[in-house]
Amino acid sequence: MTLFSHWIVGPGALGRLIALRLADHARVTLVGRRPPSPIQRLMTPEGETLTRRLGVAVIGALPDETPSIVHLTTKATTALPASDALARALPMDSPLVLWQNGVGSQQAITQRWPGPVLCASTTEGAHVQGDTQVTHAGHGRTFIGALDGRHRELASQLAGVLTLAGLSSEPVDDIGVRLWRKLAVNAAINPLVARFGIANGELRDPPYRSQVEALIEEIAAIMAAEGLKPPEGEGIDGWRQLVWQVIDATAGNLASMLQDVMAGRPTEHEAILGPLLAAARRHKLPAEHIEMHFRYLAAHQST
Ligand SMILES: NC(=O)C1=CN([C@@H]2O[C@H](COP(=O)(O)OP(=O)(O)OC[C@H]3O[C@@H](n4cnc5c(N)ncnc54)[C@H](OP(=O)(O)O)[C@@H]3O)[C@@H](O)[C@H]2O)C=CC1
Numbered sequence: 001m002t003l004f005s006h007w008i009v010g011p012g013a014l015g016r017l018i019a020l021r022l023a024d025h026a027r028v029t030l031v032g033r034r035p036p037s038p039i040q041r042l043m044t045p046e047g048e049t050l051t052r053r054l055g056v057a058v059i060g061a062l063p064d065e066t067p068s069i070v071h072l073t074t075k076a077t078t079a080l081p082a083s084d085a086l087a088r089a090l091p092m093d094s095p096l097v098l099w100q101n102g103v104g105s106q107q108a109i110t111q112r113w114p115g116p117v118l119c120a121s122t123t124e125g126a127h128v129q130g131d132t133q134v135t136h137a138g139h140g141r142t143f144i145g146a147l148d149g150r151h152r153e154l155a156s157q158l159a160g161v162l163t164l165a166g167l168s169s170e171p172v173d174d175i176g177v178r179l180w181r182k183l184a185v186n187a188a189i190n191p192l193v194a195r196f197g198i199a200n201g202e203l204r205d206p207p208y209r210s211q212v213e214a215l216i217e218e219i220a221a222i223m224a225a226e227g228l229k230p231p232e233g234e235g236i237d238g239w240r241q242l243v244w245q246v247i248d249a250t251a252g253n254l255a256s257m258l259q260d261v262m263a264g265r266p267t268e269h270e271a272i273l274g275p276l277l278a279a280a281r282r283h284k285l286p287a288e289h290i291e292m293h294f295r296y297l298a299a300h301q302s303t
């Protein structure tokens, strides 16, 4: 199968980054709830500006064509209804790629979607300026695979085209583990910076540092109980190393959850903290800090 045409459903920061990067290598259609602007601009980390004209569509009136692959780049909070709308419109064997952070929506969609489903876990960073511009804040790495380890050839092809397009990617057999590792990092950083309105790097100083450590302790115990290891090192020291490395590397960032709070959008706390709380309950482990942040974010959202 040649990945000739890509639909990108969810024309936000990540969706527009992928669309603009792919535009010189494949036919790209951006699909939104309302019509996205066809002329889009990408500011690259190297300071270049790329302007491209893209195909556009709305999810309620999809084009009468069959894409080679569909990328779902909505937030985790809206991924399931968006995938249901797509499933009603597309052939049963259409491949789908899920780009959401957190854990939960991927399993639910993999069970419901009739065709192949891949998940992507990425450390690319992007944010939008209005309806026509996206900034690619920094290069990262993307891992792609199916939760059940199938569709390796499709994952390799997709990683190939993304890499060619400037988004360094590789197929992996353990995407579930990679999603949980990213969730661990997001759970230690995002609730705190969202609550206190601070850049990631400020977590290194009092009074926040001890609050990050308290979260890491709970997260490390939950990960150990789930049999999930940090990428380097062992146990809590490995998780500590990973979290503080990311905080150092993204010190100037306003994390995605803080940006959602500032924009009055729903946060992804259910996808990021929810699975940790469920695992803590399963293993009868303390999760007082995770619970407190979950409650705060849930309450904030309902006001
Ligand atoms: N931005 C980044 O750098 C990274 C993001 N991620 C993850 O990627 C996912 C997307 O993040 P991000 O791009 O930042 O989020 P954004 O909020 O910028 O974009 C989400 C987009 O999805 C659209 N959308 C929502 N529901 C639908 C629907 N039913 N049909 C079509 N479009 C829809 C939204 O449109 P509307 O304006 O109408 O709400 C919005 O344009 C998240 O899970 C995030 O955690 C992962 C790594 C990096």
Ligand SMILES: CC(C)(CO)C(=O)C(=O)O
Residues within 6 Å of the ligand: 185, 186, 189, 190, 200, 246, 250, 253, 254, 255, 256, 257
């Ligand atoms: C790693 C981190 C916290 C970087 O800001 C991120 O992924 C996010 O903002 O959601």
